[in-house]
Amino acid sequence: MTDVSTQPDPVATSDDDVAGSGGLVGALRSMEVDTRLIGMLGALAIIWISFHIWSGGTFLTPRNLWNLSVQTSAVAIMATGMVLIIVSRNIDLSVGSMLAVVGMAMALLQAEILPDIIGFDHPMTWIIALVLGIALGAALGAFQGAIIAYIGVPSFIVTLGGLLVWRGVAWWMASGRTIAPMDSSFQLLGGGSRGTIGGFLSWVVAVVASVGFVVLLINGRRTRQRYGFAMRPLWADATIGVIGVGVVLGAVGYLNRYFLPPLLARQRAEQEGLVWPEGGLDIPLGLANPVLIAIVVALIMTFISTRISFGRYVFAIGGNPEAAELGGIKTRLTTVKTFALMGALVGVAAAVQIARLNAAVSGLGQLTELYVIAAAVIGGTSLAGGIGTIPGAVLGALVMQSLQSGMVLVGIDAPLQDIAVGVVLVVAVAIDTFYRRGST
Amino acid sequence: MAVDRTGTPLVELRDIRVAFGGVHAVDGVTIDLYPGEVVALVGGNGAGKTTLIKTLSGAHKCDSGQIYINGEPVSITTPRDAKQYAIETIYQTLALAENIDATANMFLGRELKTSFRTLDDSAMESAAREVMGRLNPKFLNFKVPVNSLSGGQRQSVAIARAVHFNARILIMDEPTAALGPAETAQVTELIKQLKAEGIGIFLISHDIHDVFDLADRISVMLQGKLVGTVNKNDVTKDDVLGMIIIGKLPGEVSSTELEALHE
Ligand SMILES: Nc1ncnc2c1ncn2[C@@H]1O[C@H](COP(=O)(O)OP(=O)(O)OP(=O)(O)O)[C@@H](O)[C@H]1O
Ligand SMILES: [Mg+2]
Numbered sequence: 001m002t003d004v005s006t007q008p009d010p011v012a013t014s015d016d017d018v019a020g021s022g023g024l025v026g027a028l029r030s031m032e033v034d035t036r037l038i039g040m041l042g043a044l045a046i047i048w049i050s051f052h053i054w055s056g057g058t059f060l061t062p063r064n065l066w067n068l069s070v071q072t073s074a075v076a077i078m079a080t081g082m083v084l085i086i087v088s089r090n091i092d093l094s095v096g097s098m099l100a101v102v103g104m105a106m107a108l109l110q111a112e113i114l115p116d117i118i119g120f121d122h123p124m125t126w127i128i129a130l131v132l133g134i135a136l137g138a139a140l141g142a143f144q145g146a147i148i149a150y151i152g153v154p155s156f157i158v159t160l161g162g163l164l165v166w167r168g169v170a171w172w173m174a175s176g177r178t179i180a181p182m183d184s185s186f187q188l189l190g191g192g193s194r195g196t197i198g199g200f201l202s203w204v205v206a207v208v209a210s211v212g213f214v215v216l217l218i219n220g221r222r223t224r225q226r227y228g229f230a231m232r233p234l235w236a237d238a239t240i241g242v243i244g245v246g247v248v249l250g251a252v253g254y255l256n257r258y259f260l261p262p263l264l265a266r267q268r269a270e271q272e273g274l275v276w277p278e279g280g281l282d283i284p285l286g287l288a289n290p291v292l293i294a295i296v297v298a299l300i301m302t303f304i305s306t307r308i309s310f311g312r313y314v315f316a317i318g319g320n321p322e323a324a325e326l327g328g329i330k331t332r333l334t335t336v337k338t339f340a341l342m343g344a345l346v347g348v349a350a351a352v353q354i355a356r357l358n359a360a361v362s363g364l365g366q367l368t369e370l371y372v373i374a375a376a377v378i379g380g381t382s383l384a385g386g387i388g389t390i391p392g393a394v395l396g397a398l399v400m401q402s403l404q405s406g407m408v409l410v411g412i413d414a415p416l417q418d419i420a421v422g423v424v425l426v427v428a429v430a431i432d433t434f435y436r437r438g439s440t
Numbered sequence: 441m442a443v444d445r446t447g448t449p450l451v452e453l454r455d456i457r458v459a460f461g462g463v464h465a466v467d468g469v470t471i472d473l474y475p476g477e478v479v480a481l482v483g484g485n486g487a488g489k490t491t492l493i494k495t496l497s498g499a500h501k502c503d504s505g506q507i508y509i510n511g512e513p514v515s516i517t518t519p520r521d522a523k524q525y526a527i528e529t530i531y532q533t534l535a536l537a538e539n540i541d542a543t544a545n546m547f548l549g550r551e552l553k554t555s556f557r558t559l560d561d562s563a564m565e566s567a568a569r570e571v572m573g574r575l576n577p578k579f580l581n582f583k584v585p586v587n588s589l590s591g592g593q594r595q596s597v598a599i600a601r602a603v604h605f606n607a608r609i610l611i612m613d614e615p616t617a618a619l620g621p622a623e624t625a626q627v628t629e630l631i632k633q634l635k636a637e638g639i640g641i642f643l644i645s646h647d648i649h650d651v652f653d654l655a656d657r658i659s660v661m662l663q664g665k666l667v668g669t670v671n672k673n674d675v676t677k678d679d680v681l682g683m684i685i686i687g688k689l690p691g692e693v694s695s696t697e698l699e700a701l702h703e
Contacts, residue, residue: 308558313549319539324549327549329549386539
């Protein structure tokens with residue numbers, strides 16, 4: 001398999017030979033970059049710059065972008081799962097209500113149940129609550145998935161039912177009470193001034209990510225070389241590498257310029273025994289925990305959807321369910337797994353949400369299903385099934401959240417905000433539809 | 441190069457019945473197939489050919505009847521079962537997922553994995569190129585979604601998939617319907633080659649010339665029933681046409697019916 005001594009004759013393949021047709025488009029094609037992703041980045045840039053000007057220069061400050069990153073996390077986490085749901089020609093309308101049930105369960109566990117069993121503020125509390133919450137989410141998802149796959153009720157109906165049922169269950173779990181506060185370690189999952197990894201570790205993460213990115217690029221080239229397949233031109237891979245590393249380092253560098261407010265910085269300095277200089281101390285918060293969680297989730301979900309057979313089966317089912325069945329794929333089991341995965345991600349998002357709010361209420365996650373679906377769809381996921389990407393959905397979540405945060409920042413009334421988000425959703429999908437028609 | 445039919449058949453479908461609602465799509469059909477043999481399955485549209493072979497490929501359960509492989513009664517209820525018996529099928533509808541590429545389609549459900557259990561796309565592409573080289577050397581579109589391929593190229597993908605996995609029993613449901621003359625010749629050559637390797641092939645085709653070129657025996661269906669199975673060397677094309685259209689065996693056709701056939 002790994003015999004490198006045999007020189008495979010370079011196959012002259014016209015399909016892979018992507019050089020030519022110069023200019024920017026040609027260059028992008030050589031780099032095999034998804035032009036839709038570029039379009040979304042462009043849209044995001046326009047939104048950011050517009051709000052920056054409109055808000056008189058506050059939108060693009062490190063502080064605001066840092067907040068934006070935290071606010072985006074929960075929807076981004078769930079949107080990655082929604083991609084696979086929609087790709088397999090299904091929909092999940094229940095994620096908002098499920099978020100409430102799982103959030104309520106985790107809150108009850110740590111505020112009322114676990115203290116009686118293992119004691120108050122036990123160091124294991126947060127992890128037990130988190131793991132059980134994720135398991136509960138997966139179980140609820142699998143339950144809905146089983147009804148869809150084995151009984152054959154359309155996912156729209158099953159999860160519409162779920163939307164109502166789980167919302168009711170969430171209320172009933174605590175008779176509508178607010179459950180608070182959360183365990184002190186659990187709170188760190190939500191970000192906040194303590195729930196970050198600090199400036200230095202953020203740089204470590206950035207460097208590790210950069211190295212990983214470059215290694216992946218090099219590995220890809222090696223494999224193709226070993227089999228004698230045509231490769232992207234070296235300059236294209238180099239450009240991708242430089243841009244990728246630049247974006248990672250730039251983003252972390254910029255976010256690291258958001259410092260602890262003086263009062264908190266002083267406390268932190270005292271805790272860590274630092275001398276407090278005259279002019280104060282700039283202590284960066286660094287990446288927030290929910291952002292890190294979202295990044296890890298996005299990486300895992302990208303791996304699942306592109307590198308293992310489960311992901312391939314989800315796409316095949318979305319492309320042609322009959323072909324998938326005839327290919328010997330266990331399509332029903334795959335559907336159940338997809339919904340279970342969605343449920344588990346709802347569990348992760350619920351943890352982030354209740355940790356950030358430091359409380360759980362039965363109204364948690366209301367309308368969230370719509371934002372999650374919108375993020376996936378704005379991110380290029382086709383409701384007809386078969387098409388969608390994880391990075392696209394994350395970008396979609398960022399676009400949605402940027403719009404919302406931006407409108408709050410410039411003081412637009414809530415009803416107008418809803419109108420704007422609704423219009424953007426339809427326009428984004430309309431543009432995407434035109435684009436698709438033109439390209440295939 | 442006569443086929444040896446003294447041993448047990450490779451496959452026997454005995455008294456197979458499939459009904460859709462009130463329609464008897466397959467009505468008590470019995471056919472068999474020996475190693476190294478090509479049995480052509482012919483009949484007009486809606487005769488039940490596809491439905492019959494789907495009971496062997498695991499795509500449909502039969503209402504009654506029994507399938508034997510090497511003389512052993514077997515139960516084939518899913519496509520996975522069929523693959524376990526080394527039965528490969530080229531479906532009339534091709535059964536390709538349009539949104540994924542040719543390589544992924546070829547290995548759908550049977551992906552090659554690396555030692556980390558991840559998809560080994562490069563190994564799959566390499567294998568795909570190899571098979572396709574035997575089949576349609578001009579095919580180079582391994583990495584684009586199948587929906588951007590031509591009808592003939594898609595058919596090549598479906599054939600390559602069936603050929604790659606070392607089938608012992610190959611079912612081809614109109615495999616050359618969308619192919620150009622050069623590609624059809626290539627597939628014809630391939631069928632002869634596979635036959636020489638001892639593979640048994642059910643070939644469904646509407647092209648009577650192809651049938652006479654490739655088949656050893658011809659089974660004719662009409663309205664869900666088997667009209668009969670004849671040895672290619674014992675019959676003329678007219679005989680077979682008579683079976684397909686009138687549903688009568690060569691000796692039974694009257695001269696007026698024969699003339700009507702030529703109208
Ligand atoms: N899924 C189905 N549901 C209902 N009826 C069906 C189904 N599949 C086939 N039939 C019916 O069964 C009969 C046989 O169909 P089949 O596809 O086996 O014919 P065929 O011989 O392959 O025809 P063709 O040459 O057109 O491919 C037809 O009357 C058809 O209408
Ligand atoms: Mg047919």
